[in-house]
Amino acid sequence: MPEPRVTVTQLIKQQEKNKLLEQEIEIKRAKVAAFQGLPPNIELARHELRNARNEQMELIQLRERLLGRMAAGVA
Secondary structure, eight states: OOOOOOOHHHHHHHHHHHHHHHHHHHHHHHHHHHTTTOOSSHHHHHHHHHHHHHHHHHHHHHHHHHHHHHHHHHO
16 A cells, blocks of 8 residues: 655645644743742742742842942942
């Protein structure tokens, strides 16, 4: 029994589909990577998130103070 023939057009369409699927996979991998290092327990993960947000706010406040000092030094 002869094998079905594949045309160049069919190959190109399949390559395009594969490329789209690869892009979807990369997006999903990035989402999964965002959860790396988080504890499996939701409450512990929320606690870690709160701590990270608090640390972020402290860093933002530090940045603002430093920028204020720099601006005061220039004026």
